[in-house]
Amino acid sequence: xxxxLALVTSLLVGSFATAATLTDxxxxxxxxxxxxxxxxxxxxxxxxxxxxxxxxxxxxxxxMKMLVMDIVxxxxxxxxxxxxxxxxxxxxQQLIDPNTGEIKKLIVNGKEQAPPKTGDVExxxxxxxxxxxPAGTFTCLYIKAKVxxxxxxxxxxxxxxxxxxxxxxMVKMITQSQLGPVTVELLSFKRM
Numbered sequence: 001x002x003x004x005l006a007l008v009t010s011l012l013v014g015s016f017a018t019a020a021t022l023t024d025x026x027x028x029x030x031x032x033x034x035x036x037x038x039x040x041x042x043x044x045x046x047x048x049x050x051x052x053x054x055x056x057x058x059x060x061x062x063x064m065k066m067l068v069m070d071i072v073x074x075x076x077x078x079x080x081x082x083x084x085x086x087x088x089x090x091x092x093q094q095l096i097d098p099n100t101g102e103i104k105k106l107i108v109n110g111k112e113q114a115p116p117k118t119g120d121v122e123x124x125x126x127x128x129x130x131x132x133x134p135a136g137t138f139t140c141l142y143i144k145a146k147v148x149x150x151x152x153x154x155x156x157x158x159x160x161x162x163x164x165x166x167x168x169x170m171v172k173m174i175t176q177s178q179l180g181p182v183t184v185e186l187l188s189f190k191r192m
Contacts, residue, residue, distance in 0.1 A: 045076045045098055048192035049166035054134060058180045060087050063187070066167040069093065075104055078167065122146040124155075131159040131172050133185040138164060138171045166191045 045068050055062040062084035069077040072095075080092040094115075095105035103115035122145060129142035140159035147154055154176045162169030166189055173184040 044162075045071055046166070046192040047071055049190065051165055051167045051170065051189040052187045053170075054185050054187050055082070055084065056183045056185075057084075057177060060084050060179065062087070064184065068167060068192075117149065120148045122148075129159060133172050133187075135171075135186040135188055138186075140171050165189055 047068055047070055049068040051066045053064040053066070055064055062082065064083075065079075065081045067079045067081070069079045071077075075095050075097045078094050078096060080090075080094070082090045082092070091109055093107040094103050096103055106113045106115045123143060124146055125142070125144040127142050128139065130137060130139050131142075132138075138159070138161045140161045143158045143160070145156055145158075147156060156173065156175035158170065158174075159172040160169040161171055165171055165186060170184070171186045173182075175182050
């Protein structure tokens with residue numbers, strides 16, 4: 001379960017081409033946390049599942065949509081659409097192994113890129129917790145982790161509920177970026 005949650009954070013934080021510092025922090029942190037300490041969580045990916053989020057990074061406010069585009073023999077295609085207003089937009093598509101969270105292929109704004117490296121994750125705390133976000137109140141697995149990548153350490157907190165919330169089950173995440181704290185909260189979701 002925690003491995004799966006690390007996948008979420010990494011996907012969220014990881015591969016923003018134009019606003020690399022911000023989305024890198026969001027995506028890599030999530031994926032790394034989710035995949036670090038959990039055996040395959042048995043995500044029930046279905047084509048068309050989606051989760052919509054509010055992003056808040058001090059002066060930058062935006063949105064993110066995560067969508068299961070397709071399920072193929074090699075894995076699951078996940079699309080992440082990020083709109084940061086004046087800071088830009090990004091369309092990221094990732095082919096992932098649903099059992100390990102490994103990113104097999106990455107396409108950012110129509111251009112193929114090398115998948116990001118996975119950092120080291122130390123889970124500091126994990127417990128059941130309840131969190132309220134714009135989409136409602138959820139009972140979640142709370143994970144607090146230290147993520148070290150390229151010699152730099154950051155801390156992230158994530159609340160996940162893969163049973164109720166599609167794609168990766170992320171309900172809320174708080175992490176750090178060069179611009180300060182980044183908060184991601186579930187706005188709405190749709191299961192197919």
